[in-house]
Amino acid sequence: MIRKILAAVILVPLAIALVALALVNRHAVPISLDAFNAGDLSHAVQVPLFVLVVGVLAIGVVLGGVATWLGQGRWRRAARRAEWELGSARAEITELKQRLADAEDEGRRWPPRALQRPAA
Structure with a gap:
């Protein structure tokens, strides 16, 4: 019971912050993986900023889960x-x-x- 309450106390504000981040940061930003020529945006991809932030967060969660799973072998x-x-x-x-x-x-x-x- 306490675990559900604690999860709600943490997850509800986190979800609200994520939705607010998505609403405020809808403008597109260029993503380029060319580290040697940062000014050249010809091969850059335009994505909304919240997609970038949520995507990086999701990749971090997946990598952390895999590392934990491997560590508990x-x-x-x-x-x-x-x-x-x-x-x-x-x-x-x-x-x-x-x-x-x-x-x-x-x-x-x-x-x-x-x-x-x-x-x-």
């Missing part, structure tokens, strides 16, 4: 290993419970199967 690997160990431990427990039940059944019989003579 060892934790995901450790979690997979722990799940595998848990599965094998559960299988071993099941097998040991079955062996214990078999041993208890064997202890209730007299004479034990090992001492019984084969049927003729």
Whole structure:
């Protein structure tokens, strides 16, 4: 509940600021990737300023997410290993419970199967 309230307190003003930025900065700006000849705008692309700002922000969020995902690889690997160990431990427990039940059944019989003579 508190997480939803905190998200609303942060995201609502951020959305309002983003909409205000888009409304105020609708004029086109040239984008040129030619760093050696900044004055030549023949290959420049004209885009609204808010598109540039929102696009750069989106690229930053995606790159940050990818970097975080790659950085957490060892934790995901450790979690997979722990799940595998848990599965094998559960299988071993099941097998040991079955062996214990078999041993208890064997202890209730007299004479034990090992001492019984084969049927003729």
